[in-house]
Amino acid sequence: MNDLQKGPSMQLSRVIVSLPVADRRASFAFYRDGLGLDAIGEAAQDGVPEPLQFALNDGLRLMLVPSGGFGWVIGGREVAGRDQSECVFSLHADDEAAVAEVIERAHRAGGSVVTPPGPQPWGYAGAFCDPDGHVWMVTSQTLLV
Incomplete structure (x- = not known):
């Protein structure tokens, strides 16, 4: 048994998957209108919630982050x-x-x-x-x- 197998299992109550996007409004419209998802939160001045998140189920959220901000979060790595x-x-x-x-x-x-x-x-x-x-x-x- 290795060290990873010895520890207690970790339960994640909520997982947020973040994706880089070029255009918040276009991505908001796509996920709202195309997939029928409801955004979480109050609309910002551009009419899009900030941060832009969708609840996929009780424990999983999708967050759409502008590419520049996404690049900051991943520590200078190249955004795909x-x-x-x-x-x-x-x-x-x-x-x-x-x-x-x-x-x-x-x-x-x-x-x-x-x-x-x-x-x-x-x-x-x-x-x-x-x-x-x-x-x-x-x-x-x-x-x-």
């Missing part, structure tokens, strides 16, 4: 460009029609389709990018059991 992906977010949908609907809503709201909905070895899935190039996969089959 729009055409670079360092992770893929996955959403579960109830069935194939729901997968197609989420992909279509994202596309209508300004996202781009990365992989059209269709059968995959692990289930039925499709993927889209938000306006800043962050990849979201929608699947009707749970990838990890």
Whole structure:
């Protein structure tokens, strides 16, 4: 048993995933209108809550941070460009029609389709990018059991 296995398990009551964005208003509109998420907090002068956060469920929030501020938080590391992906977010949908609907809503709201909905070895899935190039996969089959 190594040192990491010996310690008590840590329970995280809330996780916030932060993503860099080029345009707060465009990203706000995409996640509100395209994915139907409700932003948390009062609107700032530009009509967008600050900080810009969405509750995805009871313990998970998505925070969208302007690229300049994101660069400050990560200590001078390079912020990935729009055409670079360092992770893929996955959403579960109830069935194939729901997968197609989420992909279509994202596309209508300004996202781009990365992989059209269709059968995959692990289930039925499709993927889209938000306006800043962050990849979201929608699947009707749970990838990890």
